[in-house]
Amino acid sequence: xxxxxxxxxxxxxxxxxxxxxxxxxxxxxxxxxxxxxxxxxxxxxxxxxxxxxxxxxxxxxxxxxxxxxxxxxxxxxxxxxxxxxxxxxxxxxxxxxxxxxxxxxxxxxxxxxxxxxxxxxxxxxxxxxxxxxxxxxxxxxxxxxxxxxxxxxxxxxxxxxxxxxxxxxxxxxxxxxxxxxxxxxxxxxxxxxxxxxxxxxxxxxxxxxxxxxxxxxxxxxxxxxxxxxxxxxxxxxxxxxxxxxxxxxxxxxxxxxxxxxx
Ligand code: SAH
Numbered sequence: 464x465x466x467x468x469x470x471x472x473x474x475x476x477x478x479x480x481x482x483x484x485x486x487x488x489x490x491x492x493x494x495x496x497x498x499x500x501x502x503x504x505x506x507x508x509x510x511x512x513x514x515x516x517x518x519x520x521x522x523x524x525x526x527x528x529x530x531x532x533x534x535x536x537x538x539x540x541x542x543x544x545x546x547x548x549x550x551x552x553x554x555x556x557x558x559x560x561x562x563x564x565x566x567x568x569x570x571x572x573x574x575x576x577x578x579x580x581x582x583x584x585x586x587x588x589x590x591x592x593x594x595x596x597x598x599x600x601x602x603x604x605x606x607x608x609x610x611x612x613x614x615x616x617x618x619x620x621x622x623x624x625x626x627x628x629x630x631x632x633x634x635x636x637x638x639x640x641x642x643x644x645x646x647x648x649x650x651x652x653x654x655x656x657x658x659x660x661x662x663x664x665x666x667x668x669x670x671x672x673x674x675x676x677x678x679x680x681x682x683x684x685x686x687x688x689x690x691x692x693x694x695x696x697x698x699x700x701x702x703x704x705x706x707x708x709x710x711x712x713x714x715x716x717x718x719x720x721x722x723x724x725x
Contacts, residue, residue: 471511471538473643477531478575482513482599484640491597491651492517494633495571498595498655503527503568507555507582507598508575510535512544518571519545527563529555556581560589569595576601576645583608583620586654590627596654602635605650612711619677623670626662626712628654664719672719676707684710688722697725 473479482488492514495504506528509515519526529551530536536552539545551563556578560568570593574582579600586593608624609632610616624630633651638644662669672688679687685703692698702710702718710718 471532471534474532478508478577479510479532479535480573480576480641480643480645481510482573482640483642485513487636487640488513489517490634491571491573491599494597494651494653495569496595496653496655497523498569499567501567501569501594503564503566505529505563505568505570507570507572509539509545509550510573512539512542514571514573515539515544519549527551529553529558529563531555556585560585560592564592567592567594569593569597571597573599573649576604576647579604580620583624587620587623587627590656594656596628597633597651599636599649599651601645602648602650605632605652608652612714613709615708617708618680619673622673622710622712622715624654627657627659629657630654662719663713663716665723668723669715669719672722673707673715676710676715676718680707682706684718688718692722694725697721 473481502523503525504518506515506518506526509528509530510532515528518524519528527549528539528545530539531552531554533552536550539550540547570586579598586596607616607618608621609630610621631653633653636649636651638646638648672691675691676684676687683704683706685698687707700721702714702721
């Protein structure tokens with residue numbers, strides 16, 4: 464059966480917007496590049512399988528999917544898109560990624576938009592296991608993740624992800640190709656693990672500084688971070704004249720060392 468004509472009713476509370484356009488689904492599937500040889504691939508939220516059908520039977524891929532909706536899972540099994548061993552019925556956010564694949568893997572999916580950022584924070588935390596991500600999410604979030612320093616859209620998630628991934632904005636997808644159409648436009652992005660092993664500063668402190676800096680993103684850093692600075696002499700450094708969105712990963716590393724090591 465064509466996955467577009469199913470009895471599965473889209474459920475709003477699960478962020479279900481089923482993609483109707485098969486050529487877009489195929490384009491998303493073909494955007495996965497086996498980065499660093501990663502053949503293990505997890506689809507998050509296969510729904511009725513519009514993307515799954517291009518991936519699950521590919522002999523080059525060791526494929527699994529995780530889906531929270533039992534009705535979709537039953538449909539995927541009944542259609543023969545997935546074998547029992549390939550489908551996990553459950554909530555991705557409740558799993559440790561290493562419980563799904565113990566070896567490095569990639570992630571693909573038209574993400575449920577309400578949890579897209581949480582999925583990507585999990586990716587950041589598991590960057591040595593998750594080497595590539597191809598995903599569709601709200602266009603605005605996609606632009607934020609892809610934003611370069613100096614752009615207003617830059618934020619905590621972009622700094623975190625850009626530390627360990629090459630981020631690419633692949634293409635925009637209009638709402639009319641979904642059932643039901645979401646209120647916002649969508650976009651497909653790709654993340655590929657870069658060579659960076661660790662921060663040049665304490666990661667915990669880096670995270671504290673980045674979060675704090677963006678909490679008050681309109682303020683210059685001298686004001687936004689003043690509670691964290693114990694040595695007032697460092698405040699004359701030019702980095703403190705900037706706002707959070709003007710800094711790149713390296714600047715934040717330097718700022719972290721300045722604050723905690725001086
Ligand atoms: N891939 C399909 C469906 C996208 S909609 C398509 O392109 O048409 C998002 C899908 O994610 C839905 O099937 C929804 O049930 C599923 N989902 C929502 N929250 C989830 C979670 N926490 N873990 C796993 N799947 C989830």
